[in-house]
Amino acid sequence: MQHILDAIMAGDTAADDFANLEIPDHYKAATVHKDEVDMFEGVASRDKDPRKSIHIEDVALPELGPGEAYVAVMASAINYNTVWTSIFEPVSTFGFLERYGRLSPLTKRHDLPYHVVGSDLAGVVLKTGDGVTKWKPGQEVVAHCLSVELESPDGHDDTMMDTEQRIWGFETNFGGLAHIALVKANQLLPKPDHLTWEEAASPGLVNATAYRQLVSKNGGNMKQGDNVLIWGASGGLGGFATQYALNGGANPICVVSNEEKAKIVRSMGAEHVINRSEENWKFWNEDNTRQNPKEWQRLGKKIRELTGGEDIDIVFEHPGRETFGASVYVTRKGGTITTCASTTGFMHEYDNRYLWMNLKRIVSSHFANYREAYEANRLIAQGKIHPTLSRTYKLEDVGQASLDVHHNLHQGKVGVLALAPEEGLGVRDTEMREKHLTEINRFRGI
Numbered sequence: 001m002q003h004i005l006d007a008i009m010a011g012d013t014a015a016d017d018f019a020n021l022e023i024p025d026h027y028k029a030a031t032v033h034k035d036e037v038d039m040f041e042g043v044a045s046r047d048k049d050p051r052k053s054i055h056i057e058d059v060a061l062p063e064l065g066p067g068e069a070y071v072a073v074m075a076s077a078i079n080y081n082t083v084w085t086s087i088f089e090p091v092s093t094f095g096f097l098e099r100y101g102r103l104s105p106l107t108k109r110h111d112l113p114y115h116v117v118g119s120d121l122a123g124v125v126l127k128t129g130d131g132v133t134k135w136k137p138g139q140e141v142v143a144h145c146l147s148v149e150l151e152s153p154d155g156h157d158d159t160m161m162d163t164e165q166r167i168w169g170f171e172t173n174f175g176g177l178a179h180i181a182l183v184k185a186n187q188l189l190p191k192p193d194h195l196t197w198e199e200a201a202s203p204g205l206v207n208a209t210a211y212r213q214l215v216s217k218n219g220g221n222m223k224q225g226d227n228v229l230i231w232g233a234s235g236g237l238g239g240f241a242t243q244y245a246l247n248g249g250a251n252p253i254c255v256v257s258n259e260e261k262a263k264i265v266r267s268m269g270a271e272h273v274i275n276r277s278e279e280n281w282k283f284w285n286e287d288n289t290r291q292n293p294k295e296w297q298r299l300g301k302k303i304r305e306l307t308g309g310e311d312i313d314i315v316f317e318h319p320g321r322e323t324f325g326a327s328v329y330v331t332r333k334g335g336t337i338t339t340c341a342s343t344t345g346f347m348h349e350y351d352n353r354y355l356w357m358n359l360k361r362i363v364s365s366h367f368a369n370y371r372e373a374y375e376a377n378r379l380i381a382q383g384k385i386h387p388t389l390s391r392t393y394k395l396e397d398v399g400q401a402s403l404d405v406h407h408n409l410h411q412g413k414v415g416v417l418a419l420a421p422e423e424g425l426g427v428r429d430t431e432m433r434e435k436h437l438t439e440i441n442r443f444r445g446i
Helices: 001-008 015-019 080-087 094-101 197-201 206-217 238-247 259-267 294-306 324-330 352-356 372-380 397-408 430-443
Strands: 026-033 055-060 068-078 114-116 122-128 140-142 180-184 188-190 227-231 253-255 271-275 310-317 331-339 361-364 387-394 414-416
Touching: 001 068, 001 238, 015 122, 015 259, 026 397, 055 114, 055 259, 055 397, 068 197, 068 397, 080 271, 080 397, 122 197, 180 238, 197 387, 206 310, 206 372, 227 238, 227 294, 227 324, 238 253, 238 259, 253 259, 253 294, 259 271, 271 294, 294 324, 324 331, 324 352, 387 397, 397 414
Parallel strands: 227 253, 227 310, 253 271, 310 331, 331 361, 387 414
Antiparallel strands: 026 055, 026 114, 068 122, 068 180, 068 414, 122 140, 140 188
16 A cells, blocks of 8 residues: 555556556455444443454455546544444444345445445545446545435435435445545545545544535424524534534534533634533433433423523434434524434334424434535635544444443544644645634544
């Protein structure tokens, strides 16, 4: 891989020279193994350790199919789906790979006894398959994680509705936590020139997810002046939701878990911040079997103290079971609860009287369609939305990085260097970077 890295680092390697680079038949990747899916049986979720299940090893280069591309991965990032994969919850991802493998001889490549994980990347196109015309070897790119077949009409209006919609690196193989990734060419987007490799890799999944969930007509359809309750507002997902609320003229009410994270969202420009460790809400009783509506009321009172008596227009929900009942309660009459994940549990409970009698809506949201992913990346490239990268690990330390995300020890997004030998490389537009450096540093919590 050194000759590929040398060509990338040179910065002026011609497309024809990139196209003629020898691509090795094996590459280094972060994987989980099919024969270890039962290794955590009987262990509580929080005690499952990704360092034990994630392997850094050489894997065989998959065949390049029509409409696909090999990308040399300079940097990637950790998402919660990698945590789920590594602890084999809520189900083993090998079931996804098996079902995908039954579609065709080409998709059969994904059904392997190992799973290369990772749903983000920034890197350089090495080679494209038949039928690819937009992308050429040598182009610097990022990748969104929507993988679709588009053979059914269901996805032609909204690609997320395709019957074969999958998340690359989670429900498909050959993901971005590796030296080489295999992607569909229509996943590729231009790398923002003013960002480093690790900065450019970090927004992908969470940025586009936040855009659809909060801004898009398919999600919250946020407008100026909306009061938006954002759980985990300094995290990888919530940090982008906070930015979109501020950028779009809404009023974010940011919920964080400690004062350090409160300082981060205040530095981003948020004025209304709730520190959960100070409020000490007990939404559930001690044995986690019944919720306490009085605590929902206390949350609602705190929100109205911050907003001048107004309730919440949109709740940006992703914790799930722990907070969902409270989220439904505090939303104003006719308001919207958008939900995209359930990091504290998938079985939600809420009092339906507060939903149906007050004409509230629960809107499900999952990643983003092609157009939404493009728009979200465009805002990054324009310097209107910024990466929230807080720490970067080496590929060899993906297990530790995943454990930190699993235990919520991170702030913002956690990056991973793949081929890039160190942080700070890959900036092509120094003038634009200088223009936005203050914002880049601020949104990194520096």
